[in-house]
Amino acid sequence: MIGVLALQGGFKEHEDILDELQFPHRRVRSLDDVEGLTGLVIPGGESTVMKMFMELYGLDEWLVERASDENFKIYGTCAGMILLADLRILDAVVKRNAYGRQLDSFLAEMPLGDLNVRGHFIRAPKIETLGAKAESLIDHDGVPVFVRQGNIWASSFHPELAGDSQIHATIF
Amino acid sequence: MDNVTGQSLAQMLKGGVIMDVTNAKEASVAESAGACAVMALERVPSDIRRDGGVARMSDPKMIVEIQEVSTIPVMAKVRIGHDMEAEILQALEVDFIDESEVLTPACPFDHVDKSKFKVPFVCGARNLGEALRRINEGASMIRTKGEAGTGNIVEAVRHIKTMNREIAALAEMDEAALKSAAAEMCVPYELVQKVKDLGRLPVVNFAAGGIATPADAALCMQLGCDGVFVGSGIFKSSDPAKMAHAIVQAVINYKDPVKLAELSKGLGDAMPGLEIENLDVRMQDRGSINTPENDRSLSTAGRL
Numbered sequence: 336m337i338g339v340l341a342l343q344g345g346f347k348e349h350e351d352i353l354d355e356l357q358f359p360h361r362r363v364r365s366l367d368d369v370e371g372l373t374g375l376v377i378p379g380g381e382s383t384v385m386k387m388f389m390e391l392y393g394l395d396e397w398l399v400e401r402a403s404d405e406n407f408k409i410y411g412t413c414a415g416m417i418l419l420a421d422l423r424i425l426d427a428v429v430k431r432n433a434y435g436r437q438l439d440s441f442l443a444e445m446p447l448g449d450l451n452v453r454g455h456f457i458r459a460p461k462i463e464t465l466g467a468k469a470e471s472l473i474d475h476d477g478v479p480v481f482v483r484q485g486n487i488w489a490s491s492f493h494p495e496l497a498g499d500s501q502i503h504a505t506i507f
Numbered sequence: 508m509d510n511v512t513g514q515s516l517a518q519m520l521k522g523g524v525i526m527d528v529t530n531a532k533e534a535s536v537a538e539s540a541g542a543c544a545v546m547a548l549e550r551v552p553s554d555i556r557r558d559g560g561v562a563r564m565s566d567p568k569m570i571v572e573i574q575e576v577s578t579i580p581v582m583a584k585v586r587i588g589h590d591m592e593a594e595i596l597q598a599l600e601v602d603f604i605d606e607s608e609v610l611t612p613a614c615p616f617d618h619v620d621k622s623k624f625k626v627p628f629v630c631g632a633r634n635l636g637e638a639l640r641r642i643n644e645g646a647s648m649i650r651t652k653g654e655a656g657t658g659n660i661v662e663a664v665r666h667i668k669t670m671n672r673e674i675a676a677l678a679e680m681d682e683a684a685l686k687s688a689a690a691e692m693c694v695p696y697e698l699v700q701k702v703k704d705l706g707r708l709p710v711v712n713f714a715a716g717g718i719a720t721p722a723d724a725a726l727c728m729q730l731g732c733d734g735v736f737v738g739s740g741i742f743k744s745s746d747p748a749k750m751a752h753a754i755v756q757a758v759i760n761y762k763d764p765v766k767l768a769e770l771s772k773g774l775g776d777a778m779p780g781l782e783i784e785n786l787d788v789r790m791q792d793r794g795s796i797n798t799p800e801n802d803r804s805l806s807t808a809g810r811l
Contacts, residue, residue, distance in 0.1 A: 388541070457519060496515045
């Protein structure tokens with residue numbers, strides 16, 4: 336059972352992808368929702384809002400604890416990546432809105448091994464420094480935009496908004 | 508034709524509260540309280556209503572000051588049909604433009620041709636026809652018009668339920684009936700077909716116009732809105748930071764009456780409310796734009 340953090344933002348789009356892949360999932364809004372989860376998707380949205388309510392509802396401490404279990408898979412997109420870096424779950428320095436304002440938002444197709452991944456960069460965060468524990472799986476214009484650190488994955492972009500299920504299929 | 512990145516940004520705002528702010532200090536209060544975006548404008552709707560006169564786009568200086576302190580998206584309003592105000596806001600690199608009936612309309616015939624812009628637009632609507640005409644003109648997001656500056660939720664509820672009923676009615680229609688509905692609404696058949704297939708608007712749909720309390724916000728969410736705009740309701744309440752935070756929590760927890768009861772406690776006074784029948788100006792009626800014939804979009808005007 337995969338959890339989808341559903342405090343604010345584009346969680347429905349991740350649920351649609353998980354449905355397409357026929358992966359069972361459940362919305363996570365409080366600690367009442369976390370029993371039996373094997374992983375968590377942290378969607379895009381506003382990281383300030385999501386962070387505020389993760390802290391208020393105790394989900395931040397829960398996630399830090401679960402992240403240390405190598406079998407618990409976590410994937411954060413956009414704001415989700417910011418939260419993973421803020422909570423020091425992902426060893427990276429991430430700068431919010433580093434690609435600019437909405438006028439600088441863009442769509443891209445990027446190779447990932449044999450795959451061709453589509454993603455939307457929406458007021459996207461940029462990885463400024465990637466720690467030694469993490470590796471870049473996709474670089475775009477010389478910047479890591481999809482990274483992995485053991486059981487943790489994060490992307491600056493949204494594959495789910497492009498209707499692209501390949502990354503979710505690979506991770507989960 | 509569709510503003511794909513704009514629609515994506517709107518999707519990221521879902522489940523959130525967009526708050527009207529009139530200066531950098533209020534923008535910081537809104538962001539700290541959990542706003543997912545701010546709407547920069549010189550006067551909140553209740554003050555525009557009180558002052559009368561022509562309401563225009565805000566001073567770019569104020570918009571820039573708000574951009575400088577905000578890490579969340581900054582929106583700003585243009586008058587209906589004022590393409591140059593929209594060009595100016597795009598030059599300022601605002602993240603979203605609200606083509607809004609809260610300001611005085613600038614064009615008696617047309618809305619802004621939003622497909623010409625890279626910056627995305629949100630537009631108000633009272634019914635499915637208005638929503639689809641705006642989407643057909645290039646709007647990336649829709650909100651109800653409600654009745655801004657009144658603290659009275661009744662018109663927003665009217666517009667949400669009207670749209671819900673009209674969308675539900677499409678489900679019963681065959682191709683001929685859908686074509687006739689499309690012609691009546693002055694929008695392409697394909698767009699109406701898409702709404703029927705999705706069972707909802709093809710873009711994000713927020714509530715706006717009269718939301719004053721956490722319960723109001725939760726009601727709009729329960730009726731199926733993707734999120735809410737709160738205009739005068741925050742900074743015309745007695746404790747704006749507290750009210751703002753409570754409304755944000757209400758949107759997240761709208762299905763949980765116990766939590767709603769808890770977060771509604773001791774918020775102080777909500778903004779003063781107004782009865783709709785006593786209003787001098789109904790902002791929702793502003794625009795061209797009360798009948799499909801008058802409210803025909805630029806893109807369909809030629810074909811009908």
